[in-house]
Amino acid sequence: MIDLLRNLLKIKSISPNDMGCFDVIEKELRKLGFNCERINYLNVENLYATTGNSGKLFCFLGHTDVVPTGPEEKWKYPPFSATIDGDILYGRGTADMKASVAAFIESAKEFINSSSTMNFRLGILLTSNEEGSAKDGFIDQIIEKMIKDNEIIDFCLVGEPTSSKKVADCARIGRRGSLGGHLKIYGEQGHIAYPEKVINPILLSGDLISNLNNKIWDNGNDAFDPTSFQISNISSGTGAHNVVPGELELTFNFRFSPESSEDSLKSEFESVLNEHNLNYDLEWELNGLPYYTKDNFFIEIVSNSVKEVTDYRPELNAKGGTSDGRFVAKMNSEIVELGPVNKSIHQIDEHIKISELWTLKEIYTKILTKINQVS
Ligand SMILES: [Zn+2]
Incomplete structure (x- = not known):
């Protein structure tokens, strides 16, 4: 997972350019049996990968684009060098949100390799233009297309960095x-x-x-x-x-x-x-527009998974800026956002704790296992 993440971090995928992140990701997902589809709008790339034949659709939602670095000489380590210093991994896009993307893939791998049956469909939907202009709304267009194709996401886990002081101490169940x-x-x-x-x-x-x-x-x-x-x-x-x-x-x-x-x-x-x-x-x-997940079913699954892995429950709130969750909300999906600590996002020296990324991956795997049990 860390190797994959470092490979992604070395790619200068400044919004709205994917710059080959999807090639790296797709290779991993195909190995796991995912069907991968590229959906491109106006030169902005998006990747939609699914596996499983029937049942409810669970989808990880994320992005591979990053914001500009600011003055590179102010960084402790070059922003695209993916340097590890002790338990800290530095780089533009670590917390927002390539680490979550790496955790999506690792947890999917762990789940697929350890489950004898799959009672739901597992999707991963990634865009390369989350940080750019909201007006371009590429996820918005994909969601409209999915609704038309009757490809409705039941449960959506957005990997945006929602945590405040330690991993998974906060999750979002809506956005203003x-x-x-x-x-x-x-x-x-x-x-x-x-x-x-x-x-x-x-x-x-x-x-x-x-x-x-x-x-x-x-x-x-x-x-x-x-x-x-x-x-x-x-x-x-x-x-x-x-x-x-x-x-x-x-x-x-x-x-x-x-x-x-x-x-x-x-x-x-x-x-x-x-x-x-x-x-x-x-x-x-x-x-x-604001969105709000009112139904408790998926929220409980996420909260219980956090509790089982970390021994605490996430605070559930609707803080922070807007996110792509608002587009998925059009499907009436149950949406929860849970990702790394957001203290350093968009800043000089953006970083994550490697140990916390393993915890996040464990939580994601636990969520998949629970979805499988209730499906
Ligand atoms: Zn983000």
Whole structure:
């Protein structure tokens, strides 16, 4: 497993390029009897591998692409050298998420070699454009195609790095939605010495921002934090000290729980704007809908597997950014995300603990064994 992982880490598969990771993976999976299919959209590669003849479909979901390294000279070891130092394996894409991909394959191998019967279908679905623009939505297109072909995933294990301090201490049973917007507030430009002749959009935005910041959009629920509102950019001003500007632009984002919806947030946001009698333009951008696995069946299997291997249970939450789980949710699949510690992801010196990767692999194998028992 570690050799396979190191081979994958040495490939510079910066999003959206797979750069041959799938060739390495496919070779391993074919040895195990998987049927491998490449599904390509607009030069982005995806790999869908399955084995088993009948029964429910369990699918590992992951990606082979990685984010850029940043300044390579700041890394302790070159980011694509896959250097091992004691129990630590360094490299871009270790935690996010080539280690999980290696663990998918190793656990599948262990399960297949140790089981006399296979009562379910085992799938591995990998994309090379997870980290890239969500708009490209390649997994989205594959999922649409699978739904059309009646290839419905019953249980989906996403290997994204969900763990916080030690492996498997946290799992995700949902993700918040992401709704962005761009607001332009219009005032009346003029000389700063003639306040009666200007309408200052900067002063107007003060009360507005304060109200938006204090507003409770919802209270969240057991798995979800309350919806949060943030502003990422604000700009106004002509550069001159004696001119009140005529416009102000502001970029904002909601990370929202299923207790709110795209429509409810849009209309509440707009009603706050209207309370302030503003002259404005508003553009919305939906980046992802929230998803939430309500059924306990698969969640219990994952939680029990973690407990049996580690002696603790994962905290089940819906924290973090969006993930490809939101696309699979369209199939009404039961989805749980469980992967390595995420402390170093996207950072300089990204790494994993090798001992924890073996633990993760053991948990994955345990999950497959339990799925087989209940199928
Ligand atoms: Zn990832």
